[in-house]
Amino acid sequence: MAIAAVEVQVLSSALHEGSPRRPFFVAGIPACATPAGLITSMPMAYAIAGEPAVGALGPFVAELRAALEDLGFERTEADEAALVVNVVDRARPRPFRRRSRGTFVAALHVLDASPPDPLREGYPVLVRALANLSLAFVPGEGVWFTTLERGSYLVPDARAVAARLAPLARSRLVIDNEFRPDLEPELWGGDEITASIAEAGRRLDTLGLLPAPFPVEELVDANDLRHIKRLYGIGGLSYGNLSARKDETRFWMSASGVDKARLETPGRDILLVSGYDAEHARIVLSVPPGIEPRRVSVDAIEHWRIYREHPDVGAILHVHAWLEGIPATEVNFPCGTEELAANVAELLAAEPDPDHAVIGLRNHGITATGASLEEILDRVAPRLLAQVPMS
């Protein structure tokens, strides 16, 4: 119970600090997923923070301001902004410490030329600056975006950068967990479904589909690492997740930050998602008493929607890989946002057979549905491309 109390506290302070200055835009999201009282038509506020934008960065920042303001963003103080562009020194990125987790922070820095491996260049800046996104400006070329999901792509100019940032700053994370020690005793040791999830995790490992997480511990100290975990609602870095339906309303899902090749303990590595508390934007998990549960994967909200909207979907797999010719999301929303969940759900509903489908998450990976994880892997694995196209 103590854990539930902490989670609740984190959530309410985030909401309190974020309101009313940080309005939530939830256009296109059904009312069932919309916490009451959070919709407002207030304009979005942005701020440029950090180091002075000198050299070639000066004119770029001015263009970015103009482009954001054209999109309806208003300039404000960093403490009150929904979107903060934090100008950092690449060698020594100073974090912007947001007061509300709802604040979206992009760490902007300058490079002389496009890096040979933009992901390797941008990821450490993203992590060390405690940002949601790294933006590497290369004069004459554009801006390299790097995301926590290992996305890295070049965007040509300030106008395009602003257009990409706007929906991200408006997106809303659903990453709080409420643990209820009400799991029925016969499930404390797991069941045939948790066994199938563990088996699929091992199979993903054999297929080389579990990329090693970025060694974040080498980039930041323990304090900042805790901050990062809280910020993104993750238990640690790892990519991909698996889930399988338990019954009409519940599903088992892999925890966040665990090695998917070794999903061992039900209630800890594999969690039973038993509901979604839309009012408080919280994933509800049924756990055995006396176990210290991990957080569920941040994509639980996406899976929850899919299971609810498609009663015949038996399992869902998300990996950072790609398939030729699949429908894909337009906007690169971060993991765990309502917007990503809504986007995927919409594309899935438009598929001829939503129960056996594969949807692309732009610059990120795929979400596949099927009767079981085994069935999904049998169908999808032979066509999987390890490289996600970046655009």
Ligand SMILES: [Zn+2]
């Ligand atoms: Zn992912």
